[in-house]
Amino acid sequence: MTDLTYSRIEVDDDGLHDCARGDHCAARTTTVEAGQRITVPAQTYRALCDADRTHVLNCLDELPGLYSELRARIGDKSRSDGPRVSGGGKTAPVILNLAVDALLRHINTVVLSWDERVRVVAGFSDLAAATTDTATTTGCVLLARHVDTLLGLPAEPMSRRRDLTQAEHLPLDATGLVHPEAGWVEYNTNLTGADAGLELLALHHRCLRMLGHTPQHHDLITPCWECDERSLRRHDGTAGLADHVECMRCREQYLGSRLSALMVEEEQAQLRKRDREAQQEGQRRQVLHSSVAGFGGRP
Structure with a gap:
């Protein structure tokens, strides 16, 4: 509220x-x-x-x-x-x-x-x-x-309830009743x-x-330009992905043109990662094929 x-x-x-x-x-x-x-x-x-x-x-x-x-x-x-x-x-x-x-x-x-x-x-x-x-x-x-x-x-005045532990956050114009035993306050405020x-x-x-539907934060694989750690995150909130990236270690923030440049670098890094994974998968298949051939073609 x-x-x-x-x-x-x-x-x-x-x-x-x-x-x-x-x-x-x-x-x-x-x-x-x-x-x-x-x-x-x-x-x-x-x-x-x-x-x-x-x-x-x-x-x-x-x-x-x-x-x-x-x-x-x-x-x-x-x-x-x-x-x-x-x-x-x-x-x-x-x-x-x-x-x-x-x-x-x-x-x-x-x-x-x-x-x-x-x-x-x-x-x-x-x-x-x-x-x-x-x-x-x-x-x-x-x-x-x-x-x-x-x-x-x-x-117009409307009625709401709030836990007593959050009473300090009541609207300034709130008037109502406190129910200490129940642990909540019922109040009226203009909304x-x-x-x-x-x-x-x-x-x-x-x-x-x-x-338990937690936000899907986007963690980048590109190292932070300031601390060189792989700790960059683009937060996911109620309005979607944030308009900036933040380093979770040094708290450096990337906005505007820096954000655009960073995301280009991230896209290139993701492409290199996929290429490496494809190459590793190809090598794995080659080794598996060689192993099968060594047993006379029987797995």
Whole structure:
């Protein structure tokens, strides 16, 4: 959850402003000035730039499937002494993964609350579904179909919950109740369409992390130009591969023209690697053929 709201985004005379994702904007540009890395979000007339709008649509498309996968894992153990829920009588106790359960409930809260706001603005009837699971899927479909309405929502009070361990990150305008025994706080805060996009992107990322779908970082085989170690990495994040490469040892960063030159060198290194592997495979086959021939053609 973020405390960014659309009303806090600085807008110029033409109506242009930074994409609400800030430094995490998918269409951001990065330059180096006086040795400092400077990231500039894409300029847009909407809450999110076109690239991040598309990213929100993709997340809404994937959320129902991730929700179902999480639901299937509700019984996975998070630890050996995890909480047990018994059906009573002689029924065997069931291990309940509270972390998965909490995330499922959070998905319901986020999706259905934004679904309600979009339905009010668009003049649609209230969502009707037999189960919460079906309602969540239906909500994702509606939000995807009306994503521009969603991202254009003005600030309105909405209810959210947060673990007490993260209470220091509450929005500045938050008001609500603290439940110390339960370990969470329920609060109200003004949220906009920009917050909707940020919440859904963060929710999608939490699902991937919970399910173990880790980012696919790209490790280069080209040595770092500064420390000469093979420790260059291009990070994979929620916006795709980063627009820079970083040395995991000396922390040297490659951006702009240096990044382009580095990737050309990396492509050449990968071609040489494939050539060596093909040559080694050819030699291995030749040795195997010679060995078979030495036994009269019988393996």
